[in-house]
Amino acid sequence: xxxxRTGSGFRSSRxxxxxxxxxxxxxxxxxxxxxxxxxxxLMFAVIAAIPFLISSTPVPVSGTLLVADEDGSIAAAxxxxxxxxxxxxxxxxxxxxxxxxATRPTGPEGDLAGNFEDxxxxxxxxxxxxxxxxxxxxxxxxxxxxxxxxxxxxxAALLAADPPRDLDISLLVPSDxxxxxxxxxxxxxxxxxxxARVERNGSDLLSAQALVREPKTETARLTTNGDEAKExxxxxxxxxxxxxMLMWIAAFTSANQLLTTTIEEKSSKVIEVLLSATSxxxxxxxxxxxxxxxxxxxxxxxxxxxxxxxxxxTMLDIIAPTTILLFVLWFLLAYFMSASIMAAVGSxxxxxxxxxxxxxxxxMAFMIPLLxxxxxxxxxxxxxxxxxxxxxxxxxxxxxxxxxxxxxxIPNWQIGLALLVxxxxxxxxxxxxxxxxxxGVLMQGKPPxxxxxxxxxxxx
Amino acid sequence: xxxxxxxxxVLRGVVKRFGAVDAVKNLDLNVPxxxxxxxxGPNGAGKSTAIRxxxxxIRPDRGELLVFGGDALDAKDRIGYLPEERGVYRRMRVGExxxxxxxxxxLPRHGLSARVEGWLERIELPGVFRSRCQELSKGMQQxxxxxxxxxxxxxxxxxxxxxxxxxxxxTRVLISAVQDLHKEGRTLFLSTHQMTQAEQLCERVIxxxxxxxxxxxxxxxVTERFxxxxxxxxxxxxxxxxxxxxxxxxxxxxxxxxxDRRSIVMTIAPxxxxxxxxxxxxxxxxxxxxxxxxxxxxxxxxxxxxxxxGHSRVPIRGAA
Numbered sequence: 001x002x003x004x005r006t007g008s009g010f011r012s013s014r015x016x017x018x019x020x021x022x023x024x025x026x027x028x029x030x031x032x033x034x035x036x037x038x039x040x041x042l043m044f045a046v047i048a049a050i051p052f053l054i055s056s057t058p059v060p061v062s063g064t065l066l067v068a069d070e071d072g073s074i075a076a077a078x079x080x081x082x083x084x085x086x087x088x089x090x091x092x093x094x095x096x097x098x099x100x101x102a103t104r105p106t107g108p109e110g111d112l113a114g115n116f117e118d119x120x121x122x123x124x125x126x127x128x129x130x131x132x133x134x135x136x137x138x139x140x141x142x143x144x145x146x147x148x149x150x151x152x153x154x155x156a157a158l159l160a161a162d163p164p165r166d167l168d169i170s171l172l173v174p175s176d177x178x179x180x181x182x183x184x185x186x187x188x189x190x191x192x193x194x195x196a197r198v199e200r201n202g203s204d205l206l207s208a209q210a211l212v213r214e215p216k217t218e219t220a221r222l223t224t225n226g227d228e229a230k231e232x233x234x235x236x237x238x239x240x241x242x243x244x245m246l247m248w249i250a251a252f253t254s255a256n257q258l259l260t261t262t263i264e265e266k267s268s269k270v271i272e273v274l275l276s277a278t279s280x281x282x283x284x285x286x287x288x289x290x291x292x293x294x295x296x297x298x299x300x301x302x303x304x305x306x307x308x309x310x311x312x313x314t315m316l317d318i319i320a321p322t323t324i325l326l327f328v329l330w331f332l333l334a335y336f337m338s339a340s341i342m343a344a345v346g347s348x349x350x351x352x353x354x355x356x357x358x359x360x361x362x363x364m365a366f367m368i369p370l371l372x373x374x375x376x377x378x379x380x381x382x383x384x385x386x387x388x389x390x391x392x393x394x395x396x397x398x399x400x401x402x403x404x405x406x407x408x409x410i411p412n413w414q415i416g417l418a419l420l421v422x423x424x425x426x427x428x429x430x431x432x433x434x435x436x437x438x439x440g441v442l443m444q445g446k447p448p449x450x451x452x453x454x455x456x457x458x459x460x
Numbered sequence: 461x462x463x464x465x466x467x468x469x470v471l472r473g474v475v476k477r478f479g480a481v482d483a484v485k486n487l488d489l490n491v492p493x494x495x496x497x498x499x500x501g502p503n504g505a506g507k508s509t510a511i512r513x514x515x516x517x518i519r520p521d522r523g524e525l526l527v528f529g530g531d532a533l534d535a536k537d538r539i540g541y542l543p544e545e546r547g548v549y550r551r552m553r554v555g556e557x558x559x560x561x562x563x564x565x566x567l568p569r570h571g572l573s574a575r576v577e578g579w580l581e582r583i584e585l586p587g588v589f590r591s592r593c594q595e596l597s598k599g600m601q602q603x604x605x606x607x608x609x610x611x612x613x614x615x616x617x618x619x620x621x622x623x624x625x626x627x628x629x630x631t632r633v634l635i636s637a638v639q640d641l642h643k644e645g646r647t648l649f650l651s652t653h654q655m656t657q658a659e660q661l662c663e664r665v666i667x668x669x670x671x672x673x674x675x676x677x678x679x680x681x682v683t684e685r686f687x688x689x690x691x692x693x694x695x696x697x698x699x700x701x702x703x704x705x706x707x708x709x710x711x712x713x714x715x716x717x718x719x720d721r722r723s724i725v726m727t728i729a730p731x732x733x734x735x736x737x738x739x740x741x742x743x744x745x746x747x748x749x750x751x752x753x754x755x756x757x758x759x760x761x762x763x764x765x766x767x768x769x770g771h772s773r774v775p776i777r778g779a780a
Contacts, residue, residue: 017563025552269547273608276515276541277564279533442517 014278018286019293026257026294036253036298044305048312060122061181063149066139067189068130070156073200075129077192078152082125085188123184125149132156146174149181152189159193161201169193239318240377240405244369244397246302247331252366254295255338258287259355262346262441271441280438288339288430295335319404326403329419330396336426337393338366340433344453347440354447361450362393369397380406389418392425432457466529468493468616468647469514474523476509476671483509485671486523491649493615496642498662499651500757502765506671507651508544511620514649515541527616537566540614544621544651548593548601554580555589558607565612579607584633599630606634610641617641619650623657635661655757665757669765679757686760689730690753691738694723696746705744711737725753 026032067075130139132153142148153170157163169189173182198205265271274283310316345358368388369376376385380402388398399418402410435457440448448456469491476484484506491497501507512518513525516532527535549557558576563569573589580586583603593601602625610617622638623631638661642648652658658665665682667675677685695702703724707715711732718725724745728737734752742750 014564017560021560025549265547265549268550269543269545270549271547272517272543272545273541273547273561273605274564275517276539276543277536277561442512 011282014282015286015289018274018278018283019290022261022287022290023293025261026254026291027297032294037301040302040305044309047309060124061149061184062122062124064126064128065149065185066128066130066143066151068132068134068136068139068151068153069196070132070154070159072129073159073196074152074154074189074192075127077195078188079127081188081192082123082127085123085184140172143172143174146176149173150177150185152185154189154193159197159200161197163197236405236407237374237377240380240401241373242306243327243404244373244400246299246306247327247334247397247400248366248369250295250299250302251331251335251338253298254291254335255342257294258291258339259342259346259359260352261287261291262343263349263352263355266347266441267350275441280441281434283441284343284434284437287343288336291339292332292335295331299331323404326415327400330400330403333419333422333426334393334396337396337422337429338362340426340429341393344433344436344440347437348443348453348456349440349447350444358447358450358453365393366397368394369401372398373401376401377405381408381410386414389414390421392422393429395422395425435459466493466526467491468495468528469649470524470526470529471510471514472524474510474513474520474525476506476513476518476521482671484513484520487668487671487673489666489673489676491616491647493647494642494645496638496648496661496663497650498658498665499649499668500653500655500658500665500675500761501651501668502653502761505668507653507668508620509671510668511541511544511618511649511651514618515539535616537612538615540565540609540612540617542606542609542617542619542622544624546598546602546605548604550592550594552593553589554585554591554593554596554604557593558604558611561608562611565614567612575611576607579611583607583637599626602626603630603634606637610637614646616647616649619648621652622650623652623654631657655761659757667761667764674764675760682757682760683755686755686763688753688755689728689734691726691728691734691741692718692723692751692753693726693738693741693745693747694749696748699745702745706741709737709740709744723749 065078067078069075128148130136130151132155136151136153139148139151143151150171150173153172155167155169157167158169169186171182171186171189173185195205198208265274278286307316307319310319341362342359345355345362349355349358372384372388372394375382376388376398379385385398385402389395389402391398395418399410399415399422403415436453439456439459440453467490469489471487471489474484474487474489475482487506487510489510499507499510509518513520514527514532516527516536525532528538532539552560555573555576558579559569559572562572562576567575577589580588583606585600585603585607588596588600588604593604596604606619606622609619619638622634626634635657638648638650650658650661659679662679664678665675666673675682693706703715703717706712706724706726709726711729712726713729714727716725717723726737726741728734738750738752741747
């Protein structure tokens with residue numbers, strides 16, 4: 001005997017043999033290995049490597065920059081900025097004045113010298129002033145030939161107390177000037193113009209910066225039991241969505257594979273050979289378990305990549321172990337529901353085209369959680385979230401959105417009831433699918449309509 | 461009755477309907493252990509439906525069906541099955557596919573590869589163990605499936621149209637394998653509408669038409685029962701009197717020329733001995749060749765099916 005019997009002709013060992021074949025035949029394909037394992041890992045590796053790649057590419061800047069201004073104040077400010085930059089290196093950097101004044105100044109000239117995180121590492125720039133009213137054509141030629149790093153032309157009106165809004169600084173650089181270099185010149189020219197303007201109008205830059213600096217806010221949510229939960233706005237929306245999408249993709253990739261393999265076995269007529277060795281229920285169970293293992297492998301791969309990403313950003317603590325445990329439970333319920341539907345449909349049709357019309361209603365139902373992502377995440381304890389948690393087959397998806405996104409814990413009774421309702425529905429769907437499957441796999445000819453499928457389920 | 465004495469398959473009053481069509485009507489069958497029985501019938505007669513019920517793929521609507529004295533479902537591992545509609549996993553390797561089927565039939569993993577290799581050699585498919593099924597010809601795939609049916613050394617082997625679509629060489633290979641399995645004492649139950657193979661292989665034939673059994677007898681009984689009781693004689697020297705001389709022999713009912721007009725065919729009355737009449741004929745008309753005409757299963761098939769209302773209406777589709 002092969003294994004323990006759990007009913008007439010039902011042996012668990014056969015289920016594992018079928019499951020092992022399903023798993024191997026799906027996983028050991030180039031498509032799966034590349035699409036489900038190598039590609040996500042590669043993506044993660046590339047994303048993780050980008051900062052290193054960028055920061056490890058030094059772009060030295062060395063030479064003379066021409067500055068045409070009214071009285072030399074801007075040229076002087078720019079020379080100081082370049083000197084400070086050379087002395088201090090790159091610091092957290094604003095690209096605009098508004099950003100600059102929101103940062104604590106590092107000296108009398110504030111953050112002028114720093115805050116250029118993606119700027120060139122090695123900077124050795126000498127400023128050569130050119131009178132604004134002189135003929136700039138020779139200066140332009142020097143830039144064009146590459147003998148000078150560039151030409152900055154600052155109109156005199158920009159130093160006025162109320163400069164015109166439509167007047168710009170002109171920056172001319174050689175055609176092969178690196179983007180990082182031109183960005184650095186642009187920023188330093190803008191900031192130096194502001195420094196010169198402030199000084200010309202008799203104000204103190206440090207005081208001005210301090211006066212207009214906006215303080216930051218740190219939001220916390222006060223839960224019903226009095227605890228303060230730190231608000232991470234981006235993660236509050238992204239984390240539940242990420243978990244749900246992960247679950248959706250893993251469940252439906254495998255369920256879809258189940259549909260395809262069932263149709264293939266039926267159309268290639270191999271199904272009758274299999275049914276001479278196993279019962280339809282054993283075959284169905286084996287196929288569902290096998291593809292379930294495939295989806296768990298996918299889930300683990302993507303999940304591990306995501307967790308590694310969070311660990312990389314030192315944010316691993318935002319996911320509690322119970323959240324992961326519950327996620328696996330919700331995933332299993334979602335997978336078994338979708339797999340049952342796909343297997344039943346696959347058994348009843350002869351090709352994928354015929355399957356489309358039968359799958360469509362179910363797929364529309366499974367799309368609902370995607371539409372409810374934002375409203376549920378916005379209010380995970382509201383009436384919409386609560387009610388939809390108990391509606392199969394979308395319940396498990398909704399619960400994932402709720403449990404991973406809620407600041408306040410979801411009441412235990414709701415988790416328990418959702419597990420019960422969706423669990424019972426899953427068992428019911430698997431049973432219905434097995435009833436349809438045992439008849440469908442031997443049927444040929446015109447595909448049935450949904451009513452006929454129900455009639456099959458009632459057939460003795 | 462002990463298990464060893466029980467027939468391999470018993471059907472009593474089995475009925476199966478698909479919608480308005482009676483696929484099988486009150487079918488009684490008895491396939492003794494160790495026998496080689498042929499289930500014959502025209503297309504759509506109900507052969508595959510009967511076999512699918514024996515394989516417990518579908519359940520009878522009425523009647524009793526026993527395999528080795530019990531439920532067919534409990535005997536799955538003791539049955540090997542080659543279905544009419546052939547199928548393999550196209551992208552799977554031959555060895556892997558057969559090992560999978562063997563495992564499903566309860567064979568241990570250890571030693572299974574060697575067993576598969578042995579069978580591939582035996583039915584003249586060496587070197588395909590690592591080939592993908594889709595790389596094989598249709599006939600080779602059919603032989604692979606045959607191995608799938610017999611790999612686990614089943615007590616009962618059910619073959620649905622095992623020779624259809626095979627070339628003469630491969631047909632001979634499979635016939636030889638079937639005969640070997642029979643010699644080993646296994647019960648073989650095969651369905652076919654190719655009478656030549658049935659005649660060559662089976663010791664008993666069951667003919668069904670429109671879901672009903674119309675003949676159930678040993679091959680010898682069929683030959684005797686449906687014998688035309690005729691002697692064909694080809695005279696050494698042709699003479700116009702030959703027919704009159706032969707017609708005058710006692711027991712000869714009628715005399716006629718054969719279709720090719722080279723022989724004379726004598727029909728013998730039922731109460732006369734064929735050997736005696738043949739001896740008398742030879743003494744009166746010296747012959748180049750003489751033989752007692754034999755009935756072929758083909759003739760019996762056509763005659764009985766015609767008598768019972770011709771072919772079935774349509775092949776049965778589906779199996780609900």
